[in-house]
Amino acid sequence: MSGARRQINVLNVAEKPSVARSVATILSRNQGMRMREGRSPYNKIFEFEYTIQGQPCHMIFTSVTGHLMELDFDDRFRKWHSCDPAQLFHAPVCKFVPEDKKNIKRTLEDESRRCQWLILWLDCDREGENIAFEVIEVCKGVNHHLDTRSIKRARFSALIDREIHRAMQNLEGPNKHFADAVDARQEIDLRIGASFTRFQTMLLKDKFVIDSAAEERNLVLSYGPCQFPTLGFIVERYWEIQSHEPEEFWTINCSHKSDEGIATFNWMRGRLFDYTSAVIIYEMCVQEPNATVRKVQQQEKLKYPPYPLNTIELEKRASRYFRMSSEHTMKVAEELYQAGFISYPRTETDSFSSETDLQRIVQEQQGHPTWGLYAQQLLDPDAGLWRNPGNGGHDDKAHPPIHPTNLFTGGDRWSNDHCRLYELVVRHFLACVSKPAVGAETIVEIDIAGELFSASGRVILARNYLDVYRFESWGGSMIPTYEFGQQFIPTTLTLDSGVTRPPSLLTEADLLSCMDKAGIGTDATMHDHIKKLLDRCYATKDLHTCFSPTNLGEALVMGYDDIGYELWKPNLRSKMESDLREVSYGYKGKEVVLATCLEETKACFLDVRLNKVKLMEVMTIFFERVNRSTGDDQHGAGEVVRQCGQCQESDMVLKRNRDGNFMVGCLGYPQCRNAIWLPGPVLEATVTTNICNSCTPGPVHLIQFKFRQLGIPPGFSANHLGCIGGCDEILRQLIEICGTGSRTQVRARGPTASSGNVRQNNGREVTCIYCQQTGHTSSDCPSKVSGSRNARSRVMNQENGETTIPCSSCRTPCALRTANTANNRGRKFYSCPSQECNFFVWEDNVNNNSGTRGPSYANTSNSASNPSRRVGRGRGGRSEGRAADVTFVSATGEPLSGRRCFVCGDPSHFANVCPNRVT
DNA sequence: GCAAGGTC
Numbered sequence: 001m002s003g004a005r006r007q008i009n010v011l012n013v014a015e016k017p018s019v020a021r022s023v024a025t026i027l028s029r030n031q032g033m034r035m036r037e038g039r040s041p042y043n044k045i046f047e048f049e050y051t052i053q054g055q056p057c058h059m060i061f062t063s064v065t066g067h068l069m070e071l072d073f074d075d076r077f078r079k080w081h082s083c084d085p086a087q088l089f090h091a092p093v094c095k096f097v098p099e100d101k102k103n104i105k106r107t108l109e110d111e112s113r114r115c116q117w118l119i120l121w122l123d124c125d126r127e128g129e130n131i132a133f134e135v136i137e138v139c140k141g142v143n144h145h146l147d148t149r150s151i152k153r154a155r156f157s158a159l160i161d162r163e164i165h166r167a168m169q170n171l172e173g174p175n176k177h178f179a180d181a182v183d184a185r186q187e188i189d190l191r192i193g194a195s196f197t198r199f200q201t202m203l204l205k206d207k208f209v210i211d212s213a214a215e216e217r218n219l220v221l222s223y224g225p226c227q228f229p230t231l232g233f234i235v236e237r238y239w240e241i242q243s244h245e246p247e248e249f250w251t252i253n254c255s256h257k258s259d260e261g262i263a264t265f266n267w268m269r270g271r272l273f274d275y276t277s278a279v280i281i282y283e284m285c286v287q288e289p290n291a292t293v294r295k296v297q298q299q300e301k302l303k304y305p306p307y308p309l310n311t312i313e314l315e316k317r318a319s320r321y322f323r324m325s326s327e328h329t330m331k332v333a334e335e336l337y338q339a340g341f342i343s344y345p346r347t348e349t350d351s352f353s354s355e356t357d358l359q360r361i362v363q364e365q366q367g368h369p370t371w372g373l374y375a376q377q378l379l380d381p382d383a384g385l386w387r388n389p390g391n392g393g394h395d396d397k398a399h400p401p402i403h404p405t406n407l408f409t410g411g412d413r414w415s416n417d418h419c420r421l422y423e424l425v426v427r428h429f430l431a432c433v434s435k436p437a438v439g440a441e442t443i444v445e446i447d448i449a450g451e452l453f454s455a456s457g458r459v460i461l462a463r464n465y466l467d468v469y470r471f472e473s474w475g476g477s478m479i480p481t482y483e484f485g486q487q488f489i490p491t492t493l494t495l496d497s498g499v500t501r502p503p504s505l506l507t508e509a510d511l512l513s514c515m516d517k518a519g520i521g522t523d524a525t526m527h528d529h530i531k532k533l534l535d536r537c538y539a540t541k542d543l544h545t546c547f548s549p550t551n552l553g554e555a556l557v558m559g560y561d562d563i564g565y566e567l568w569k570p571n572l573r574s575k576m577e578s579d580l581r582e583v584s585y586g587y588k589g590k591e592v593v594l595a596t597c598l599e600e601t602k603a604c605f606l607d608v609r610l611n612k613v614k615l616m617e618v619m620t621i622f623f624e625r626v627n628r629s630t631g632d633d634q635h636g637a638g639e640v641v642r643q644c645g646q647c648q649e650s651d652m653v654l655k656r657n658r659d660g661n662f663m664v665g666c667l668g669y670p671q672c673r674n675a676i677w678l679p680g681p682v683l684e685a686t687v688t689t690n691i692c693n694s695c696t697p698g699p700v701h702l703i704q705f706k707f708r709q710l711g712i713p714p715g716f717s718a719n720h721l722g723c724i725g726g727c728d729e730i731l732r733q734l735i736e737i738c739g740t741g742s743r744t745q746v747r748a749r750g751p752t753a754s755s756g757n758v759r760q761n762n763g764r765e766v767t768c769i770y771c772q773q774t775g776h777t778s779s780d781c782p783s784k785v786s787g788s789r790n791a792r793s794r795v796m797n798q799e800n801g802e803t804t805i806p807c808s809s810c811r812t813p814c815a816l817r818t819a820n821t822a823n824n825r826g827r828k829f830y831s832c833p834s835q836e837c838n839f840f841v842w843e844d845n846v847n848n849n850s851g852t853r854g855p856s857y858a859n860t861s862n863s864a865s866n867p868s869r870r871v872g873r874g875r876g877g878r879s880e881g882r883a884a885d886v887t888f889v890s891a892t893g894e895p896l897s898g899r900r901c902f903v904c905g906d907p908s909h910f911a912n913v914c915p916n917r918v919t
Numbered sequence: 920g921c922a923a924g925g926t927c
Contacts, residue, residue, distance in 0.1 A: 016926060042927055066925025080920060088921090100927095127925055186923075193922030201920075224922050338927090346926090525924065 011115040012061040020063035038107035068134040088195040089602040112139035129178035180590035181583040196223035208623035232568035244502030250278035260480035265453035282495040288449040295445040305431040305465040307392030308401030311523040316509040326527035341408040347399035350392030389432040434465035505546035518570035551622040559615035677740035681711025695725025
């Protein structure tokens with residue numbers, strides 16, 4: 001019967017030329033396939049015969065290159081000054097084939113005219129579905145016989161025989177819901193992007209001297225729903241760093257040296273933020289230094305190879321290992337792909353299909369001079385090195401993970417980056433099919449005076465995948481052998497101080513992770529958004545691939561933040577994505593989602609425009625105004641207070657910030673960010689010709705203040721001739737009591753932000769009026785006496801006749817204990833029984849509402865740099881054991897004679913009872 | 920001169 005059926009022409013269209021070639025090759029079984037040119041040089045046409053469900057077909061196989069059409073405004077709205085940007089939320093838009101795609105369109109028209117069927121081989125994602133409808137529109141435009149019965153969609157998840165033949169036997173209709181979701185996304189992105197970009201560019205560009213831009217005439221201050229949240233991640237981290245308040249902490253470290261080597265024991269409490277508590281516990285340890293081994297645990301540990309490689313992981317690892325930018329990585333990967341050395345580099349998939357012939361890929365690498373031997377071992381069953389790769393849980397149903405497709409040994413044509421990126425792909429692949437590394441780990445816990453310490457050692461038993469994956473390491477460290485119950489005297493027992501550090505700037509790998517997590521961009525576009533921030537001068541990248549915002553980037557984010565909309569956060573995009581998902585499932589109509597989203601963003605746009613003065617004000621902080629009066633009356637000679645002690649180049653002048661509050665700031669801003677903030681209730685302030693007699697380096701001009709009477713406490717005069725040089729006690733007290741006029745809004749996230757002391761002073765660095773040091777205000781000055789900073793209320797419980805209070809961290813009842821140290825013998829205290837908590841408080845302080853601080857945010861510790869804050873046991877003293885015999889050493893190892901107070905140096909007492917200590 | 924998404 002089939003023999004009687006007349007052959008029909010079938011036009012097949014793939015999303016890209018490579019897929020057209022692959023699918024055509026599979027379907028034709030590489031027999032009788034002919035290739036000819038189309039109108040576009042990149043999109044070849046393949047022809048062969050094929051039978052679909054008994055129907056003989058002449059197959060014509062060609063491709064597009066991604067989207068065939070673009071969306072833009074009607075001509076009359078395209079010029080920037082053609083309309084009010086607000087109109088762009090409802091101005092008519094049209095879809096059209098751009099000039100560079102016209103040849104592809106013509107090929108489709110030529111071929112579809114003589115076809116009876118159209119089969120769409122686009123990628124199986126939303127964008128692919130949308131492109132399918134673009135192709136349908138072009139083909140139906142010239143062939144009116146094409147309809148739902150003759151237009152089919154082939155859905156395939158991999159370019160392998162079985163999958164392609166299966167797709168061909170199960171042709172379906174195209175999914176309009178998927179395509180609608182993309183239409184909505186395109187329109188929203190266009191309208192939001194164009195309106196905000198035109199608005200902020202025209203508002204700010206010509207009003208400020210934006211020095212970061214090389215070509216100011218071409219400066220575009222773009223806004224995009226992906227680029228701005230990406231910038232937001234960078235700025236937010238930058239603000240976190242700026243607002244970090246270093247906190248000193250203390251920790252006890254212990255080591256033990258024997259014939260077998262050294263073990264370093266870490267205190268299981270980690271760190272204490274209360275100095276007195278740390279000293280007390282340290283003192284108890286020193287007085288009873290005998291260590292008892294409480295636990296010896298040995299176990300086998302495995303270190304697994306990474307999951308198969310997808311695009312984001314390739315970009316992150318190339319950035320981490322080679323410091324290659326994601327944009328450059330994709331360019332190099334594309335070239336390797338084009339040359340046939342690696343598989344398609346834009347893929348979300350991180351698991352191999354069971355159909356993939358992994359052994360064949362390894363076989364191809366056996367001849368490589370560097371890792372060929374490893375590939376041979378992998379294929380040798382006796383070596384036992386093979387392991388089926390893990391499943392990373394992502395599958396875009398279109399492409400396999402990135403893997404080598406051919407042996408590549410370099411050559412003149414290829415750069416170093418091509419070679420090392422190929423090496424990464426191969427080594428990563430070989431690692432994926434290798435067994436994990438095996439190690440034997442030993443954990444030893446010891447008890448000194450009731451405090452627990454632990455040490456661990458590791459021996460690598462089998463390196464396995466680490467032998468080929470040179471980018472990862474797994475350190476081995478030996479510790480001496482210990483037995484349960486064994487006792488010994490530690491070799492060193494030190495009380496060390498450290499300072500909490502702010503987090504690091506975001507690296508490119510971090511930024512990609514943030515974007516991936518928040519759903520900003522796709523695997524194929526993330527690197528574009530990052531590059532755009534650099535091109536737009538919103539951010540810079542240093543040699544370590546760390547990103548910092550430029551003044552322009554920070555100003556824009558700060559401006560929108562001030563207006564109150566979270567336009568720089570990922571939420572807007574996430575909400576939009578969730579709406580689009582509803583469209584793609586058919587739960588919501590495209591028109592409804594479009595209308596709602598555009599209505600909301602237009603309202604937001606109008607409100608932003610209403611508050612544009614806030615954007616302008618923030619820009620004023622960072623940039624000079626264009627055509628500003630050259631008289632510089634704001635910074636006139638009479639306003640200079642003193643020379644800046646920080647940059648020692650410019651003058652510090654009295655001025656008002658944008659909220660109208662007074663400050664003394666360096667004229668070298670923004671290069672120098674030194675600033676002194678004045679009390680909030682200042683009504684008027686004038687620099688006088690009077691010079692302070694005591695403050696140096698002089699001259700420091702006195703300022704005549706007038707305070708709001710109701711803003712200052714009773715007993716203070718509303719008029720005050722004050723000095724900002726550090727000598728003025730009244731000014732200092734007023735700042736402590738009333739605060740300053742600086743910005744108090746917390747911009748940082750994370751635990752440090754909750755302290756309430758965080759101030760983002762418009763990008764300026766604060767100088768304490770009390771001690772003249774930077775990094776804190778006088779209200780946080782460590783030099784001043786204050787008993788309330790760590791105050792916390794405690795509740796007393798009576799349980800079974802035992803006095804307990806709840807731990808501040810884990811709420812575990814903490815029983816009353818008695819100290820047995822020389823200086824505090826008999827004194828009662830509470831401490832958390834959990835070794836993971838830092839809670840410690842003297843009983844007599846409970847009623848005073850003081851206690852230790854809970855764990856604080858920090859990611860790095862710092863060994864003490866101040867010798868007076870570091871003590872340790874004497875070295876080499878065999879007779880040590882009692883406190884009286886212990887010798888203390890400085891950080892540099894210099895012995896300190898006898899025991900002495902860390903605060904005043906007095907050898908007669910410890911710091912916890914020092915009369916000079918601030919509590 | 921604007922977005923983001925395909926891909927060459």
